[in-house]
Amino acid sequence: METDKLSTELKSTTLFFEDILAETLKPPSGLQNLGNTGYLNSTLQFLRAIPELQESLNKFTGESSDSDHLTASLRDLYRNLNQTTESYAPLSFLRILRNIFPQFAQRNAHGFMQQDAQECWTQIVNSLKQSNISISYQTNLSSNVESSSSSLEGSFIDRYMTGEFTSTLKCLDAPEEGEALDERVEKNSPTLGRMADYSKISCISRLPSYLTVQFVRFFWKAEQCVFSKILHKVNFPIELDVTDFCTDELKNKILPLKHLDSINDEEKLKPFINPDLDKDIGANISGLYELCAILAHLGRSADFGHYIGCVRKEDSEDWIQYDDDKVSIMSQEEIKELYGGGECTAYMLLYRSKKIA
DSSP states (O other): OHHHHHHHHHHHHHHHHHHHHHHHHSOOOOBOOOSSOHHHHHHHHHHTTOHHHHHHHTTOOOOSSHHHHHHHHHHHHHHHHHTOSSOBOOHHHHHHHHHHOGGGGOEETTEEOOOOHHHHHHHHHHHHHHTTOOOOOOOSSOSOSOOOTTTTOSOHHHHHSOOEEEEEEEESSOGGGSOOOSEEEEEEETTTTEEEEEEEEEEEEEOBSEEEEEOOOEEEETTTTEEEEOOOOOOOOSEEEOGGGBOHHHHHHHGGGTTOTTOOOHHHHGGGSOHHHHTSTTBOSSSEEEEEEEEEEESSBTTSSEEEEEEEOTTSSOEEEEETTEEEEEOTGGGGGGSSSSSEEEEEEEEEEOOOO
16 A cells, blocks of 8 residues: 555656646747737737846836836736746737827728838837836946946936947038048038038947847839838848947947957956946947847738747747747757748847857
8 A cells, every 4th residue: 555655656746747847848928919910929029038128117117108008018918928838819918009009000901901010119119218117226247336326317228228329420522620431411511601411420339238120121112002022131140249330439448358258257357347338237348249039021011921030048049939829949040041032031130238257
C-alpha cells in the first residue's frame, strides 16, 4: 500500500513539473483579428517590445481626456496580455481608438476597411505623449548620479522615444553667412535682400533609448487611384551605430565608450560614462542600437494586404512572429526575408539602446 501511495505521489509530481514546463515554453499571447485589424494588432505588438513603457503605464491613473482613456486602455490591454497565454481580443482598445480617430472606423461594402499601421502607430504614440505618462527615476548605468529636476522633465515619450537635433544653414549664394550643410531650403537672405537657396544639415544632439525607422513603401498611382507598394529590397542592420550623425559635442560624450567592447564589468565601465548622459533618463549613452522589433506589410497596396509584427526574444537571436493570434518562432536569418524584393517587406523598425554591460 505504501509503495502504491508513493508511486501515485511521484506520478503527480512528474505531471506537475511537466505542466509547468509546458506553460513556460508557451509563446506569448497573440491578438485576435476583429475584422481587418491586422494593422492594429501588429502595431500593439511592435509597441509592446518596450518594457519600460509597460512599467510606466502600470503607474498611469489619469482618465480625464480622450488621450487618457486610450492610454488607460492600452495599460489594461498589456496587463491582460501578460497574464494569459491564450489569444486576446482588443475590443475595448479598438472601440476607444475608433471613437477618438474616426479614420479607423471607415467602412466599405465588405465591412471595416484596411488601415495604415504607421498612421495607427503615430496616433497611439501622440496620445501617449499627450497623456504625459510619468517616468520613474533611474540612471542609465551608474548609480552614483543624483536625481535632478532637469533629468526628470518630460513624459515617457519625451525621454525614451524622442531625440533632439541641431541644424545649421549656409546660403549658397552668400557662403560667408555660415558653414556648409546638406539639405536644400529656400528662405530670405539678409545679405542679398532676396529669397535664396540654402543648404541645411541636422545633427543629433540627443539620442533616445528607442529609435523608430519608417520605410517609404507606398506611393500614389493617380491612374489607378491606389497607393501602390514599393517592393525594392532594402537591407537594414541588426546592430546600428549612429555616432557619425551626432553633433561634435555628443560625439565627445559617447566616444569614450566606443572602444570598450572587451569590458563586461559594469563597475569598470562607470568611469567612462559621461555624467550628463548617465542622468539623462531615457537617453542612449553609447550611440549603439540593436534591432528589437519589426512591423512588416504583406501585399502590393496600402489598402489591401496584411500586417505582422516581429519582436526579438530577450537575450536571444530568435524572434517571435505575431500574425494576429498566430504566434511562432523565427530565426534571425529569416529576418532577411523582410528586406524586400517580394510582397512581404519591413515597414517600420524599432531599435533599442544596445547593452554595454
